[in-house]
Amino acid sequence: LAKTTQPISMDSYEGQEVNITCSHNNIATNDYITWYQQFPSQGPRFIIQGYKTKVTNEVASLFIPADRKSSTLSLPRVSLSDTAVYYCLTISGNTGKLIFGQGTTLQVKP
């Protein structure tokens, strides 16, 4: 499985757009890229998943360049309630095994 690297922490302010970039240099052809969000004392929650180009849903966008060695999670107009840990994962299309890294702790300030 490709190891992912992402910033340990980020700060932002309410109403701003937040972009969290993750590198996965050794991503395999069959791997997908997935992001999860975790609030304190809760289990991780799925945000978005993609394979290449751009994916958008009601809460976030995921940008994946052609070489797929990195991905960027974009959160539009964050609020205080978006303060959480965000995990970038690669999922093997062959095995389905998910490995979580340390995540990025996002702190949204008023």
Next chain:
Amino acid sequence: GAGVSQSPRYKVTKRGQDVALRCDPISGHVSLYWYRQALGQGPEFLTYFNYEAQQDKSGLPNDRFSAERPEGSISTLTIQRTEQRDSAMYRCASSLVLAGGTNTGELFFGEGSRLTVL
């Protein structure tokens, strides 16, 4: 059920005792995963099942840990002869799609079982 249910939510045990943690996945979900999470760390993969078949147990720390899902629904994670280092939040997750399929889908996590070994 409406969500992934884990029990007990909290378990305090003495070193050397065996514990069994139960996971009841979302009805119809075919894949089931076990993770454990230490404070301030990301979830650590333990094992997972497609239906009743254990696909990967490479994350189980040692042979004191075992898991089963005999009928492809409820799963039990058993820790024998517990040690203090086993203290953690144990999280179960399930997925509607088979792990390893072309559409890997999303995992739904339960609230976890917090194990404290004294």
